Amino acid sequence: MQPRGATHLAEDTAALLVPFRSGKREWHIKMLRILSYLILVGFGVVIGVVATFHMTRYLGAQNMFNPLGKPLAFPQAQLSCKMTRDRSGLEQWIKPSELMHNMSDSELLWRASLAPRRKGYPFHRVPKVAFMFLTKGPLPLIALWEKFFHGYEGMYSIYVHTLPSFKLNVTSRSPFYGRQIPSQVVRWGDSNMVDAERRLLANALLDFSNERFVLLSETCIPVFNFSTVYAYLVQSYHSFVHSFDDPSQYGRGRYNRNMAPDITLRQWRKGSQWFEVNRKLAVKIISDTKYYPIFQTHCRPSCYVDEHYIPTLVNMQLGSFNSNRSITWVDWSRGGSHPAMFGKEDITEEFLRKIRNARHCMHNSQKSSICFLFARKFSPSALNVLLQMSSKVLEFN
Template identity: 55%
Template sequence: MARIREKEELESWSNSSVTKDSSISLLKLITILIIFVVGVVIGLSSSSHIDRYFALRTQQFSLNNGAIDTTQQIVVNCEKEDCLSMKSFIRPRNLCHSMTDDELFWRASLVPQKEEFPFSRVPRVAFMFLTRGPLPMLPLWERFFKGQNNAKFSIYVHALPGFELNVTSTSVFYRRQIPSQHVKWGSVSLVDAEKRLLANALLDFSNERFILLSESCIPIYNFLTVYKYLTGSTHSFVEAYDDPSRYGRGRYSRHMLPDIKLADWRKGSQWFELNRALAVKIVADTKYYTLFKKYCRPSCYPDEHFIPTYLQLFFGSLNANRTVTYVDWSLGGPHPATFMAGNITESFMQSIRKNGTLCSYNSGNTPICHLFARKFDPSALQPLLNLTSKVMGY
């Protein structure tokens, strides 16, 4: 009996152990499942945070580098919509640029070989002002241009570096200054400034005629008369004559031989008018300009000799050999007469406009010899404004 009871107790303990082990295994399984589920939830949550983190960092990086992205976009737009556009090529909208003179002259000397224009071209007159500073006759010029078709004219101002022309945004002179350099009277720097004005004006393919003016110049006829006279001419207007005195031939240097002979040496007024073909030739020249730069000094005044001599050498038949800007040299000396307020009368202005002489024009003659005049003192402005409508027609 004792053995039977011991056996029963052993079996009972064994069954209890199996039941206990099964319970423990089930508990472990449930625990593992819980841990797995919790791990999955934590993993998904962490992944979401990480995604948001990297998305936020990417956004912050884009914002921090926005200036770079914007610049790149501007460059792309410029190349696509502006820099390579026909409109920008044939007429630059902004006169400000960073080109050196050599780069500018090279760019301006480019000439299309195709005769037809792929755009509607209206011949334009370029009014080029070479000034030290303010334009005292500005109100007179504003009246001259008022109401005119701006497709027929353009304006360029070369002033001393650092000077800014103070005009309103409605003025035709607004933002018409070109990059400039210092100019010294009587030196080759004057020729540099003239070439700089020509070159900047040549960048506009519609500019056909180029007139050099100073701050003391005024128009003595209305715009339509000036425009028709210049665009209708088959010649350019550059004064070029042989002066046998020490103020002419006396300035010649034999170091210019054999390219420039004394017989080719010419003198003339600085205030020229050129057509486009001759303007390109002058800007493109290096050889003869270099001779003047080296040997036309001191007291040689290259601005009075370079263009007249250059045209005499190669393009004399294309030049009318006279200027369209009136200047009074009757007083003698190195500078012309200056007209003050007291000089400005109706009869005086009429005498400048038509003095009874005839000048050659194309194949005939014309009583209109001059379109502009200088040298007018600022005090003459108001008397001139009083006569514009009655005498000058504007």
């Protein structure tokens, strides 16, 4: 048994500790309350900062578009006009309003290589023939071509590639008015000749209604009327690229072994520069980034890119869709590096009829008496005689 004094001492000590423990518990509670308050305040500050940042960006954007601070209003009429303009945007996509543009060749070729994968067209499409004239300057036989095109608007397109410094001088009533494209200097025998051909094709491809593409020079003439030419081309299953294996020094002899293995001697072809292709083949030609650089590097005089590149490419890529013949008549019988030129003294009814019925050929897997639609080379002096015979012999309407 403890002494009475010790018992009282223990009781007194316990009594003193009760308020101390109670005070410590209250202190902990107060601290928890303070911490909770601080957390809530901090969370509120963060939300405020974030909200202020986003409001500043929003108001800054409003001030940028409305610097005077006036209320922004969007009347229904304005919205309606904007929607109308957006809907009409398809027109610019399927047919440029102007031929002149600021695109570089690489930009142009990229743009023209875009081809829709969806079948059909979301607009009324009349297939057109694109007539592409590659010339240094004037078109001395333009009057004959104007008569050829007359009355067939909407069924053809015209593209003219000249020297950059030359401006075609025609009246606004001419189908050649405003039909020059952005051009660059072209030299005979140089690869920039093919650059010009691809430039013509690319500009013509920007019009989605163009289905057939024919390359012509300033010395070319049509030897049939427009309706015959149009039906012959638009209804054709094949393109008309002169492509053949020439075993001579002017054919295989121009092949450079450094082109292998991408281009072999067995694939090497030669042909006329003056081609006619359908839209699928035109896209293939301007989209090529593999073979054309090889020709630019390894096909140099006495190898001429314009005589070998497209014939070889077509043979390699789409040979089964090609007729392997040209529809542009030319006379090489006089020899030399250039074909014969015909002036007014050469033009007779018999001469023109021989071109129109030169020989039998195949068209859509059937024999045809029409093999050539165009002919070259004709000098400016032949114009008047050709105009006189255009109705009787060429059957222009």
